[in-house]
Amino acid sequence: MKEATQFSHLTLRDRIQIQIGLETSKTVAEIADKIKFSRQRIYREIITNGLIKKKDSVNPLRRDCLSISHYPFVCNTCPKKTRCTMKGRYYYADHAHELASFRLRSSRSGSRLSNEQIAMINALVSPLLNVGQSIHHIYEDHKDKLPICERTLRNLVNHNELDAKNLSLRRTVGRKKVNRTQAKLLPFDPYLLYNRMYDDFLENEVARTWYVELDTVIGTIDSKKVLLTLYFPNIGFMFARLLPAKEANLVLAELQSLRTLIGPKRWQKFFPVILTDRGLEFNYLPQIEINQAGLKTTEVYFTDPYRSNQKARIESNHRLIRYVIPKGTSFDHLTQNDIDILFSNINGLRRLSLNNATPFELAKKTLGQTFLSLINIHYIPSKRIILKPSLFNKKATIV
Numbered sequence: 001m002k003e004a005t006q007f008s009h010l011t012l013r014d015r016i017q018i019q020i021g022l023e024t025s026k027t028v029a030e031i032a033d034k035i036k037f038s039r040q041r042i043y044r045e046i047i048t049n050g051l052i053k054k055k056d057s058v059n060p061l062r063r064d065c066l067s068i069s070h071y072p073f074v075c076n077t078c079p080k081k082t083r084c085t086m087k088g089r090y091y092y093a094d095h096a097h098e099l100a101s102f103r104l105r106s107s108r109s110g111s112r113l114s115n116e117q118i119a120m121i122n123a124l125v126s127p128l129l130n131v132g133q134s135i136h137h138i139y140e141d142h143k144d145k146l147p148i149c150e151r152t153l154r155n156l157v158n159h160n161e162l163d164a165k166n167l168s169l170r171r172t173v174g175r176k177k178v179n180r181t182q183a184k185l186l187p188f189d190p191y192l193l194y195n196r197m198y199d200d201f202l203e204n205e206v207a208r209t210w211y212v213e214l215d216t217v218i219g220t221i222d223s224k225k226v227l228l229t230l231y232f233p234n235i236g237f238m239f240a241r242l243l244p245a246k247e248a249n250l251v252l253a254e255l256q257s258l259r260t261l262i263g264p265k266r267w268q269k270f271f272p273v274i275l276t277d278r279g280l281e282f283n284y285l286p287q288i289e290i291n292q293a294g295l296k297t298t299e300v301y302f303t304d305p306y307r308s309n310q311k312a313r314i315e316s317n318h319r320l321i322r323y324v325i326p327k328g329t330s331f332d333h334l335t336q337n338d339i340d341i342l343f344s345n346i347n348g349l350r351r352l353s354l355n356n357a358t359p360f361e362l363a364k365k366t367l368g369q370t371f372l373s374l375i376n377i378h379y380i381p382s383k384r385i386i387l388k389p390s391l392f393n394k395k396a397t398i399v
Helices: 012-023 028-035 039-048 093-108 115-130 135-142 150-158 200-201 250-260 264-270 285-289 308-322 336-347 360-365 367-375 389-393
Strands: 051-054 088-090 210-219 225-231 236-244 273-276 297-300
Touching: 012 028, 012 039, 012 093, 028 039, 039 093, 093 200, 115 135, 115 150, 135 150, 135 236, 135 336, 150 225, 200 297, 210 308, 210 367, 225 308, 236 285, 236 308, 236 360, 250 264, 264 308, 273 308, 285 297, 308 389, 360 367
Parallel strands: 210 273, 273 297
Antiparallel strands: 051 088, 210 225, 225 236
C-alpha cells in the first residue's frame, strides 16, 4: 500500500475517489482499497482537509452535528443539510487538494538559516549590494565566509530577508514581473473527472493501442466559429468539424452527428477511447460514452490542467492549420467544405515520423475509404498540395 512509503501524498485523483466514495456510501475499507492508502490515512484526510461550515456562528448554543464524530465524518449526503443549524463538515476534493497543497508549500517555504546566520550574511552582503556590486561578485569574494551557495544568497535578497532589496540588482528591476497565478478551472465537477483522469487513461489497455485526441482551435477573440479537431495519433491523421460557437452542447451534438454519419460499428471500432483537455466546451463529452441503445461504446478521459504535453501530438499538428489560417484570422467566413479541403491537403503531406508515408495513405488502410468519403477527406496528389493562405483560392484542389 502507498501508506507503507511514509512520504506519499494524496493526489487530486485520490481525493476525487474519496469524495465520490463518501457520497455513494462506500465503506472506508472500499475507499482505502481503491486508492491504496490505509483506512487511518483516509480518516485523517477527511478530518484534516474537510470544510467546516457554520463554525464561526454567533449562536453560543450551536453544537456539532453527531454525524461528524464518526465515519463518514461529513454531511455531504445528509438530507437535512440545507436546513440544519448545527456545525457540520463537508468534504470536497478540490477544496481538500487546495488546502493540502497550500500546507505543503507553506511548510517548505522560508529560510532554514538561524537568526544569527542571517544577521551575519546581512552585515556582510547588504552594504556591498547597496554600492552596486553584483551578487556573483560578492559571493566569489566572500564564499569562504558565507555558509550558503550563490543561489540561496540570491533567494534571500529576492525574499526580502536582508536589508538590501532586489531593487539594488540592476537587471532585476528591468525585468517584467511574471504573474504565475493560474486561473482556477471552473466549474469543478468531481463526477465529471471520476475515473476519467489522465492516470486512468494510462491504465486503460485499449488506449495503449488506439485512441483519438480532441481539441478546439479558435480564430480571433470576437469570431464565433471554432474548429473541433479530431486526431488519430497512431496514423497521424486529423480532420475537423466547423462549429458555430465554442459551446459544450455543440461539441456533443457534432460528435453524436458524426457517430450517426459513420455508423455505430465504425464509431465503436475507431473511437473506443477519446482523450481531451478540461476545457468547458468538453463538459458534456462523457455523454458520448453511451450509444442510442444504452450501451457503453466509448471511454472519455481528460488531461491534467496546464499539461498540453499529455496530448502534444494534436497540439503540434495544429501548426499545419496555421500555415493556411494564421493566428488572428477569423473563421467566420469559412465553410465546412473549406475545412475539408484544408485537411485533405494536410493529410497528403509526407511525414518523417510516419516513415515518409502520408496520413491519408495510412488512414485509407486503417479506417477505410468509406470512412474517408463520409467525412469528405479526399486524396490530393503530392504536386498539388498547398499549405498557404492562397489554398482557398484554388477551387479545383480536391479531385
